[in-house]
Amino acid sequence: VRNIRLLLEFDGTEFKGWQRQNNVRTVQGTLEDAARDLFGSDVSIVGAGRTDAGVHAVGYACNFHVQSGLPCERIIPALQSRLPEDVVVLGGSDAAAFFHARYHASARRYVYRITTAPTALWRRTRLVVRHTVDVPAMNEAVQQLLGTHDFTSFMPAGTGVNPVCNVAEARVERRESLITVTLEADRFLHHMVRTIVGTLLDVGRGRIGPEQISSVLRTRDRGAAGRTAPAHGLTFVKASYPRDAGTEPPAVSPPGN
């Protein structure tokens, strides 16, 4: 039995997230259906993490076990020909038998896109906000999340999930009318990126000062953080794996904007 690792891009607009659910269009379900059609048997696909309905991905990692003699360079186009245009297989490779796209991911990176101009062309991938946005203040605020913290304030209350995450990268940048929030951490809690973005937008419009993010963290109270920002601005950019987690990643071009 082989263990195939894939790198995916998907437009989340028409998907109810990654995870398979009955009678709902999901990325996992769509991919498992394509794989069953290709290999003639049921295939269970493990993803790097759940994504919410409407969230996009440009470098989503997943893996599945299958009995097949097809080389990866033939599996990729054969799968692609069975997929709709909003899911693309960017690459694929054989992985060690133990490789697990969720358990072995050592870091995940997300980008959230915000624009202060109304937009038709980029409406599927950017949150439009009609207030002024102080990007330097947002960037100062997000830096305070770097390092290991209890993120209870940025997750739904009462889940009982371990709330400690180690944030390795955090920044807010503007390029022309596009503002991007980039976050990388070992793990993310449910709605965590979107709730951080909602809180940063409160900083951006001057409702709270950038220095208050530290106290929002310390209160460990979801009520202290801002709203959960809409899903469509969010893109899963990358999952990282240790070198010993079974093969190198599939070679692909770096994702563009």
Add this chain to the structure above:
Amino acid sequence: VRNIRLLLEFDGTEFKGWQRQNNVRTVQGTLEDAARDLFGSDVSIVGAGRTDAGVHAVGYACNFHVQSGLPCERIIPALQSRLPEDVVVLGGSDAAAFFHARYHASARRYVYRITTAPTALWRRTRLVVRHTVDVPAMNEAVQQLLGTHDFTSFMPAGTGVNPVCNVAEARVERRESLITVTLEADRFLHHMVRTIVGTLLDVGRGRIGPEQISSVLRTRDRGAAGRTAPAHGLTFVKASYPRDAGTEPPAVSPPGN
């Protein structure tokens, strides 16, 4: 009677171009329907130029005459509320009575987006090419179009239209996996940008040398140029007007990527 100038953004995916046609969804038709609903009378809207089916715009200029006491800051949201989400009114202002969005435009700018990586998320705005693309060669080639030339080779044969255009800006750039072709000229012929891009792609894959663009121009033969590249990679970015063409442009944020 007032003369209102608007700046528009539209996602061309679901439109059969700018120009109104019977029983077909076009940007002009959609906008005229919204304006008739708002003002209670027929409105003729003049656009900065025709765009082909599938071509997008982020800074498209147009104007229309109307009898109305509504200030522009109320016309914009009132029109917007009558428009589908793939057309956005970015700005609007009162213009001099003689202002004409097509006749007075002194320059038009287009961007064409190409990617060598397959993509789901950007499939509506980028042409995916699966061959290697030599961007410096394409940039060297496109420079030869700068200045005033007869562009007969880059337009459909036999139209009888004046083929002389003055190209003020021409460049090809790469940023990560995104390659952009930027062209600005006083005027463009039908399919001209798309045929230039098709020819540049022949340079990019080594079918012709970058220096051959000059001879393609000189032959004045459509058969000497490359294929017309698909519409969905093309975006109308800006129309420029002389200062004396009736009011300053509506103030808006610069378009992002």
